[in-house]
Amino acid sequence: MTAEDIRVRPCPDGPVLVRGADALVDDDGRRHEITRPVVAVCVCGKSSRAPWCDGTHKARPRRQVEE
């Protein structure tokens, strides 16, 4: 699989959806295997299952639309 096959899409006030990747390598160099067709990667930094989204961002105040 080449990098061009990987699709990345941020969700407003939510995670980044990644399609087509086999694994995700985090900032510490750890490799996380991907077994589902699309994964939600945490970007709020609050997930208890980093690097994956666990829905915790919903407990945070939403940013204003004007920002």
Add this chain to the structure above:
Amino acid sequence: MLLPTPCGPVSGQMHDLMVGRRSLSTATGPTTDQSVIEDLDQQLALWTAYELSYRGFDDVDPDLEWDLDVLALRAEIEARFERELRSATRDRTERVADDTPIGDELLDLVAGDEGPRLSAYLRRDATAEEMRDFLRERSIQQLKESDPQSFLLPRLEGAAKVALAEIQYDEYGAGRVEALHQTMYARTLEAVGLDPQYGAYVGEVSAVSLASANVMSLFALHHRLRGAGLGHFAAFEASSSVPSRRIAAGLERLEMGPDAAAYFHEHVEADSVHEQVAARDLCGSFLADHPSLRQDVLFGAACALHLEALSGTELMERWETGRREDQAS
């Protein structure tokens, strides 16, 4: 699975049709002012009729799936069920603005919903017996998890179809039999000492538990209600990841074993993905093609939240009563 034992006049009538007794005229039908959502008799009759489109019953002629009398009785219950759902969810859907993108709207609708804090209770306070009670009540819908939504696939086109298929592939194990969500739920039941067989508790669960499963079939088996089916699915997925995390923690607190919690751990991650895909890609793409069905999508989402709240309240009250009786004795 065998045909469940009827528990009143309507399920009795459905039962008679299923076993080939046709002395009753379905044209007269059941006339009752009772709530359909909370009426065990009507929900069991509806569940029985729908089941012919899923796994069926070992002791029922499969051709009855398209039997006109069965369908007529089913349609009568469905009409009342839908009317009651519309009136029960009017408050929720009327508060919604018209101009927000549907994905944000659906996720906000779920986030703003104050439930009865069932999952918080399961995490911190529930006894093992209460946890089993919860798992038993949910077994009706979870052992056929995602099956109703598969009936929606041929009703969709383009991007909406792709989005639903992507979620369904994940729900059905993404090519791994052991990861089929229905099977994972069966393993949870087994791990906590419950019967993992499909339909094992149909005769024991509440009307609301049956209604929660039936509403998915109602929406998925009617082309007219496909928008409601998609909205329901999006809200259902969006109200799953955080509660699943709490329920997994509750199962671990009660030391019910790693097999018990695996299903809920899986849903924390899976539904964090599915809620985004369902709300934005599935409902968003669907409404781009069918903007007039926006209210239907919201109606479906509100139904998911309404039934979830009814079920949570019912269980919390049941356990509260149980505790009071224990203290009194």
